[in-house]
Amino acid sequence: MSSKLLQTVFLQSRLHPDLVDYFDLAGYCDCEPSYAQIRSRLQYLLDSYLSPHILSQRLIDLPQQFTQPQPRPWETINWQAINPDQIIGIDPQLFLSVIAASVEIEAPIRAYSQLSRQYLAEIHPAMTHFLGGCYNNEGKLIEMGVWEKEERQHAPAFRKIYRQLTGEDSAPQPNSIVQLPSSGSPVTDAYRHSLRRMTTEWSAVAVYLWLMAHSTGALQQAIAQPLQDEVNHLAKFWGISRWGFQDTLSHRCTGMVMQSAHMFDHHRGDRTAGSQVFSLRNLGYGPELGFAYWQVLRRLCRWHQHLSQGMLQELFGERPQLAAASVG
Ligand SMILES: [Fe+2]
Ligand SMILES: [Fe+2]
Structure with missing residues (x-):
């Protein structure tokens, strides 16, 4: 929808309050959106949730998280109000497959946080604490990391x-974690782990942005x-890996694209819900998802230009000795 038309609809909505129903967290909501409308909805969401200001706020908060860890509070979710009519412009079966895949991929968090501890303990203890928490001498967890809590x-x-939408429980398959072979250098291993x-x-x-572009109401808010x-x-x-490793943007983006290719490959071959998402019948949605991935990376790259070493050092201090090796 063009911005002029959007403006007209907005003005109309002020005269006719019923039209307010056509707006949600992703902007104008058509019950049968075209590809162009889904792209507009994605852009609207990117402006709302990934602005340079928001990204900077989230980064600036990190030193305080090291000293006073506090998980990000959630807004109240009206679970009962979630229903299948709130899925828009997509085969509901595919939408559900992606929700089921999210259940699988979001676990096992403890194993993920342990892996991060393994790679980062020597490099940056405060970040290790933020990710994986604190353990006593007997190896018992005494304080969970904020990242893990979230x-x-x-x-x-x-x-x-998933349950609200289908009335059934999802049946997640156990998700496997890929451990990268060691390069022999703790700094290179930590950098590769950060990329991952x-x-x-x-x-x-x-x-999740793409799911929000294809949903509305309580489902989208959840x-x-x-x-x-x-x-x-x-x-x-x-931000912290930019400070610690001082890698170039091209090295970082190439590394991330390669890592994502490995991840797709890893999940395509298994029997999880994630693998169903990549089935041939769903390829039509590829351009939308590709657009979402590309736009998120583009916004990060633009924000990256504002992350000067001076500003990062003000936030995090001098770089630790071990991480000071060049990684590219
Ligand atoms: Fe997550
Ligand atoms: Fe996360």
Whole structure:
């Protein structure tokens, strides 16, 4: 929808309050949106949830999270109001497959956080604490990391959404974690792990934005909560790894695209709900999803230009010795 037409509809809506129903978190909502309208909805969501201001706010918050960890509070979700009529412009079966895949991919969080501890403990203890929490000498968890606290809400939220939409429980297949072979250098391994973390957050942001473009009402509002957590993580990981590794933008983007190709490959071959999403009958939605991935990365790259080393050092101090090796 053109901005002029959008303006007209908006003015009309002020004269006729019933028209307000046509607007949701993704802007103008047509019950049978065209491809162009879905792109407009994605752009609207990107403006609302991935503006440079929001990304900077999420990053600036990180040093405070190191000293006073506090998970991001969720807005109240009206679970009972979620219903299948709120799925728009997409085969409902595919929408449900993606929700079921999200239940699978969002777990097992403890294993993910343990993996991060393994790679980052020597490099950046405060970030390791933020991700994987604190353990005592006997190896017992005494304080959960903020990242883990936020992440572990996601799989149950998508499970609940699935149940509201179908009346049935999803049957998630156990998700396997890929451990990268060591390069022999702890810094290179930590960098590759950071790339992988950023890639999973990027992927989650793109997919949840796409789900929000294809939903409305309480369903869309529910997905907005994990989405905002993922944006929060993505901004934090992006900024601190820029500070720590001082990699080039092209090296980073190439690494992330390669990591995402590995991830798709990994999930395409298994028997999970995720694999069904890649079935031939769903290929028609590829351009929309590709657009969402591309636009998220584009916004991050634009924001990246504002992340000067001076500003990052003000936030995080001097780079730790171990991470100071060049990674590209
Ligand atoms: Fe998540
Ligand atoms: Fe996340």
